[in-house]
Each structure stands twice: as C-alpha cells, then as structure tokens.
Amino acid sequence: MSIALIAGAGALPLALVEAARAAGAPRPFVAALDGFAPEGLAPDLTFRIERLYPFFAALHERGVTRIAFAGAVRRPRLDPALFDPLTAGIVPRLMATLAQGDDATLREVIALFEEDGFAILGAGEVAPALLPPEGVLAGRITPRDQQDAARAALIVSALGRVDVGQGCVVQQGLCLGAETLAGTDAMLAGVAALPQDLRPDPAGGRGLLFKAPKPLQDRRIDLPALGVQSVRNAARAGLGGIAWEAGGTLCLDLPAMRAAAEETGLFLWSRPPGTGA
Incomplete structure (x- = not known):
C-alpha cells in the first residue's frame, strides 16, 4: 500500500476514494485528523497533530510512500500534555506559520511530510476524473x-x-x-x-x-x-x-x-x- 489519504471533514475524501476505485486504482489508506472525520468513509487510522512523528512512523510501517490531502480541517486546539518529544520540537515552527495564515500553514504541513520522506500528490493526480x-x-x-x-x-x-x-x-x-x-x-x-x-x-x-x-x-x-x-x-x-x-x-x-x-x-x-x- 503506497498511497495514504489524509482526510478531513466533508464529502471530498469519499469522492476521491470512489473515483480512484472507478479508475481501477487500489484504495488508499485513509488517515483522519481527530475531530474531523470524513463523511461516509471510515478511516483506517485517526491521528493528532501533537503526535505527528509517531503518525509518520505508523505510515512508514504500512509501506506508505505517497500522500494526498482531501477534506476540510480547521486549526485544531493543541493539548501540550499529548506532545511526543520529536513533535514538541517543531511547535515553534508550527506556531509561526499558523500566525501567517492558511496558505503558509499548508505549505509548512507539506514540508513536514516531505522532510520525512513522503511524496505529496494532488487530489487530481489520485483521481483525475474529479x-x-x-x-x-x-x-x-x-x-x-x-x-x-x-x-x-x-x-x-x-x-x-x-x-x-x-x-x-x-x-x-x-x-x-x-x-x-x-x-x-x-x-x-x-x-x-x-x-x-x-x-x-x-x-x-x-x-x-x-x-x-x-x-x-x-x-x-x-x-x-x-x-x-x-x-x-x-x-x-x-x-x-x-x-x-x-x-x-x-x-x-x-x-x-x-x-x-x-x-x-x-x-x-x-x-x-x-x-x-
């Protein structure tokens, strides 16, 4: 399994999975941010931002090499008690980008995934029919x-x-x-x-x-x-x-x-x- 879908709320994650299936592609592994479950689609894994690096490790263990994002996510409230040591180290970096707006935050999220070895795909690459x-x-x-x-x-x-x-x-x-x-x-x-x-x-x-x-x-x-x-x-x-x-x-x-x-x-x-x- 090489593709994981990072799913947010709304109908888009299910539409993307169904379009990929209709094109004959394997079903992506679906991971949802806690509190932002997609409509009509049961996630294979739920994760929290405070434990981002353990989440990366779980994806690597499942053979995931490529990531696509779909669905709506608002800025989650972070619980300091839940941070693992590695994720705690990037908190200043995350907070700086959050202050700059959505585009800067999304670019930083992409950078974090890429730095951990994942390739980022656009939704249109996973399901061109959309x-x-x-x-x-x-x-x-x-x-x-x-x-x-x-x-x-x-x-x-x-x-x-x-x-x-x-x-x-x-x-x-x-x-x-x-x-x-x-x-x-x-x-x-x-x-x-x-x-x-x-x-x-x-x-x-x-x-x-x-x-x-x-x-x-x-x-x-x-x-x-x-x-x-x-x-x-x-x-x-x-x-x-x-x-x-x-x-x-x-x-x-x-x-x-x-x-x-x-x-x-x-x-x-x-x-x-x-x-x-």
Missing part, C-alpha cells in the same frame, strides 16, 4: 455571464493573494458575496438573503458563483471543490450558473451536478484558466 475538462457542461452561457465570470476571476485572484477565500458571487459586475472562513454554502446563503433592492434586475443577467484556487497556493492541497449541494444552493440564491477554473477545481459528482443544473436551469462552465484574472 477535474473536468474545459467547456460548458450544462446549460448555456451568455456574453453577460462571460463578463461576470471575468470580473469574478479578478476578485477571487485579488482576495486569494491575501489568503482570503476561493470563491465569490458576481451579478452584472457587482460582487454580491465573497467566500471567507465560513465557506461557500454560507456565502450563497448570504446572497440568497440579500434584499431584492440591493440586487440588479435579473432580466439583465442572474449572476454566477465562481471558484478558483488562490494564486499563490500549492495546488497539491486545498483545491476548491463543488458538488450537487453547490448547484442547489446557487439556484436558491437566484443565480444563473456556476463557473470555475478548469484544472483547478474539483467536482465531486459531475453527472449528479449536471442533472441538478438541468433541473434548476443553471449552467455549469469549466472556464479556461488565465482568462480575465
């Missing part, structure tokens, strides 16, 4: 949608450079919401709750949800993700569709997403990277 090709995959887009997507790409790029979010909602050039720590669903709920007099006339374009990686992030970890619930929440927010950066955004169940988009009248657009950002 990264749809470029193109309009449901519905149709208009020139107004193209303009809104270009505007949204600029906003997400600007926010990403200061390590804030991977998504926003734009309607007729106006930003109705930007993704923060609460995530995409919370942003869409906020857009749905906006008074109509704050939103443009939908006859001129219903707007869209756009998602893309942060410009400076390591794309082997924490790629933005979309699923069926994203489609349904975008419809509840009165939007016309969803666009994302092709090759940089994971779609957890594209057939189900397309079915939901057709049902709700939304478009799905896997947009070429670098256009308008």
